Amino acid sequence: MECYSLKQSDVPALIDHLGAYGEVIAPHRKGDVSYSFEPVKDSEKVVLEYNRTLLPLKKCFLPPTEKLMDFSLKDMSYKPTEVPIKPAVYFGIHSYEMQSILRLDHSMLSGKAESNYFNRRKKSRFIGVSFSPDEYHFSESVGISIEEMEGFDLYLNKVSDDYQLYIISDKGKDLLKGFDKLIQAEPIHVEGREFNKKIRYHYNRLPRVFQYAYHSKVWAEVAERCVGCGSCNLTCPTCFCFDVNDQVEVTAEDGMRRRSWDSCMLSTFAEVAGGENFREHTLNRTRHRLYRKFKYITDEEGLPWCVGCGRCTAFCPADISMVDIINDLIREDEKAQFHKTVRV
Amino acid sequence: MKPKVAFFDFTSCEGCQLNKLNLENDLLDILKHVEIVEFREAMDDKADAYDIAFIEGSISSPSCVERIHDIRRRSKILVALGSCAVNGGVNAMKNLQPIDEVRETVYGEDKYLFATLPAMSVSSIVKVDYEVRGCPMTQQDFLKLLVSLVLGKQAPRYDSPVCVECKLSENECLYNRGMVCLGPITRGGCDAICPSFGQFCTGCRGLLDEPNYIGMLEVMTNHGISLDEAKKRMLLFNSNEVQL
Amino acid sequence: MSQDLNIKVHHLTRVEGHGNIVVNMKDGVLEKAHLSIVEPPRFFEAMMKGRSFHEAAIITSRICGICSLGHQITSLVATEDALGLEISEQTELLRKLLVNGATLQSNVLHAYFLAAPDFLKVGSVFPLIATHKDVVLRALRMKRLANDIGDIVSGRAVHPITPVPGGFTRIPEKSELVELKRRLLEEALPDGIATIETMKSLAGAIPQFERETEYISLKHPDEYALYQGDIFSSDSGAQDVHNYLDVTNEFIVDHSTSKHARFNRSSYFVGALARWNNNHTQLVPEALEAAEAMGLKPNCYNPYMNTIAQVVEAVHVIFDSVRIIDTLLEKGLKNEKPNQTPTRYGRGIGSNEVPRGILFHDYTYDKKGSIVEANCIIPTGQNLANIDDDMKKLVPEIIAKSKEEITADLEMLVRAYDPCISCSVHMLDVDFIE
Amino acid sequence: MKRLQEVKSNEALDLYYPTMCEIVDAKQLTDLEKWYELKLPGGQDLGHEPGQFVEVSAFGIGEAPISISSSPSKEGSFELCIRQVGTLTKVLKRYEKGDTLGIRGPFGKGYPIEKMYGKDILIVAGGIGLVPLRSLINFVLDNRQEFGRLIILYGAKNPSELLFTDELDVWQRRDDVELHVTVDQGDPSWEGNTGVITTLIPELDLNLNKTIAAITGPPIMYKFVVMSLKSKQLPDSHIYLSLERRMKCGVGKCGHCQINGVYCCQEGPVFNYVDIKPLEEAL
Ligand SMILES: Cc1cc2nc3c(=O)[nH]c(=O)nc-3n(C[C@H](O)[C@H](O)[C@H](O)COP(=O)(O)OP(=O)(O)OC[C@H]3O[C@@H](n4cnc5c(N)ncnc54)[C@H](O)[C@@H]3O)c2cc1C
Ligand code: SF4
Ligand code: SF4
């Protein structure tokens, strides 16, 4: 892998250079203590040292709300929304975020592939950046290291005050053509970026824990504290459920069909006509959320569908922690195993 | 035939009425679909029967009760507009204190001169077909319902918390900013306008069907306010609704 | 004309809230002439008890949706006075901009939607859509812009969101203010000028009636007072707002659910006409020209001219808003957080000019920052005695007219005051004569 | 895991755009249910299997999954029958002959016809459950010699809610159909069975090895019907059920129809009982 060194002060120049390929989207400050991915207007404003953005990068490929079509009630006709294929560079992306996009690809493209998603995704390039885990990151526990480079075209590793830039794909190499601020360098291993939050088991063992956890009392404990606001799903980079709604203008002649992100933590999510609700209680819904991350898809694809970004925990007003729930399940499982052994 | 529409106000601040007059850009389009036959705040005319009656304000005196029964009898569809009508809104705060005490605060010695009822929602007196929530009701909500009624569509009840729209707008959660917010248990539909403008949600659209009160109080007290204060915040717009 | 007259207008239309006009004349002697307020009481003072200073303005803004901004800002000023919270210059400028927006919206609404139908002798603004479409569209446009000032600066024109004790929860973007300024100059200004023309053409319909009375408003040393100042009476001069109770002297009458007020005489006038009489020299020159064009002269004693004074103010606030935006942009917008750390606890008074006149909020806080006592005195309440006095003078003057005409003149008189009845019943409930 | 690179441009589909279909006939069957016959542009065949569904959309109102009620053997048009329960379905009541509706689909997996050839078919339909099963029944009738016995159990709340009464009469008269109708509550003119649908099962004389059961009805019916069939020793693998879930897309994306880990719109709505037995959220 080719490795170069890049001065911190040259990062804006790199961003400007990338602008030649397409729109550059990168982390910016938002609010008092938060960050968000925004199109770059001023490369000096890009923030490369951030913990996590409010909404995941998913928002660029599967927008929070998206118009599917315009329709006319006069003649019952409609006009599909065209989603153009546009080149874009996603700059300053953490490894878990990249992994979430790869998982999202699977969700939106396997079975019947969706064109809206495909078109947005088609010409995207990704430039990774390393990060220092805070009290919520736990991606290592789900098999994603800070330096995981899969999916990236280029990767920036922070080394003391400057960066090392790795060229990972040919597309990445193309992006750099004509950029002259790079100096050949030897890769350096960066020490001391530790994850503070850890799941106690290797992720391979989690499906087995979940196999016996369906009736655990942990769910009821969580449900007692959960206020059901849906923030955990809505900020999760691998959740992709949506709702579809029609909106009609005041003229009552035209309107549009829109889809928007939905959350399986909301009470009406699994309700059918007649009022039957297949996940009536918070307990059922919390459990479903975690099973979606660690069992259902995992059984098929062999990977946890959680990337350890910590958003669901960091943005939960009730401070419900994904890792704590899992560790509680593990503890309960161990206790059950212990009792079984003792009885035998 | 355009449906005959009427607006009536009871105990309220009339902000919802004003919000309709504030629909400057859409007012003329609306008038294409409906005929406004009664709107005391804006016109003199009166009519006998209505296809759709919009009711603003809480019911808080014996004469209000009579009037609302009368309007119901003459209306095909009756819609409660704004939190005062939907659940009593801020008016219902007076229901929290013993009525004698309330009167004493206001009238002093003369307190027994005056008759008053608790501030009640319209639906506690007559059947309400639809609700437009919020204090004030939002113009988009009102238009949405009006268009639905024109299309003959039954407007579904919205039961998702304010947090949903807050997230979709990519707001920084006020809890992360050290503030206390009622968004998690408040019925959304307002596009999380308050958090989007940096202010906590006061719960003006009423609570979800099944709010987790205990969980919410725990969240609020964990973020630095007393239990007493947390309960008061919850009650602000929902004195008639909160079950603690 | 007979010597007996019995007028009872039940639930007067085109005013905010519920009120009845009652006139009773027997054998040529006027027995009764008054506006009775019949709105059910709402007990705001009681509701405020025990509430935190974070909530005070949220609650009082709900006293009245029409004047919500006025109540909110006045409430904030009272809270800040009580808790010793300093506010920044930027906060003050943004508040003034908001007050201007609210004044513009309310005055335009009143002039076009509530008063103009009287001048044109129709029942509401809706028939005017067919006959005077461009005028209606203009009114809607002006109102929209006025509301947009509220929407942009305070989040929402009715029950504003961002103004909180000590500042704002969100500061508008520079680009938003630049755009507002553009619209004020390119849309509001021409519309304002056209409004003057429209009002000029309607001026003939304004009844000629005069009654000199005491005019009370705020007065500010540097500007046309809308946001803060001293209390000023045309009879006795200036007073500190902390002495407001000496001015308002509220008293109970048996025909109204709202208290009345008096100071040096049996009644006084608050609102646009009082502000005009007391402070017209501080208006921008363009507003003074507008006044002249519409026949409004200093020391005008015709209450019907209140509507014209409102239009003059509309012109003033358009110019003043542009000035405020310029100042804000010049100084650069700062992302300030509200100052919410109390430096003392106790009593505080807030007073502002809202569209209908001078408004007072008075709170006392305990050491936890919760309200122990609250009092609000509302412009319409202060005007009620003056309206009654006007009626007593007016009825004998027009007694030769038909009953319908007399009723119309009386309704128009009450509407000229732009009474806000929702506000005035924030507290009191008395049985009234049906 | 599926990768972006594995997807060719022409494989990425516009999944959410309906085809506009003309209503060529419509009839109110009961107070609540209305029947529609629709035609695709150019009279194309829908190409469905019994048990599959389409997403029906009316602009301005929304979309809902609705079973195809006609047999695939019917050419040139297809039929739906819709109960008015909510936002969309209530508005559809006003749609008449000549109006257009948007259709996406057919979606999902229907009944395993291949496995049913030569077998006895036991239909258990509760209420509106007859709608998708009618597709199967008519398919069997159109290919009568390919199948063994056709036993139909049909239950409704009361006689006025019985659907397709004309066809019930025809089936009743045919001697190659064993039709048993019951209502929960009869009325004075009702001469047939009363009682819930499970009361019909014990009397059935079934050839257990040869019988395949197809059940559709309201959620609470399934548990009891399955229990009765099991007590008759019908093997689990011979039981097929069609499950209802909320569906927003019909193509396995929106997540609403998930039953534990299984997407009802993809793997279902018709399931073999063996496959859903381990799913806690299924019944
Ligand atoms: C595979 C499949 C096949 C189907 N086939 C048929 C068929 O052939 N015929 C048929 O008639 N139906 C069929 N259905 C059911 C049909 O899809 C639903 O009846 C339909 O989706 C209802 O849509 P709607 O817009 O009318 O109702 P909605 O208004 O969307 O109602 C849907 C949900 O919202 C809830 N809801 C609605 N209003 C309120 C309210 N005021 N308060 C609280 N909750 C409310 C309802 O309880 C329900 O849970 C099928 C369903 C599936 C999954
Ligand atoms: S489940 Fe939580 S930690 Fe895992 S990917 Fe989703 S938001 Fe991140
Ligand atoms: S700010 Fe309030 S509404 Fe928004 S996410 Fe946080 S708690 Fe929910």
Ligand code: SF4
């Ligand atoms: S955010 Fe809360 S207080 Fe604000 S409008 Fe919405 S529901 Fe009302």
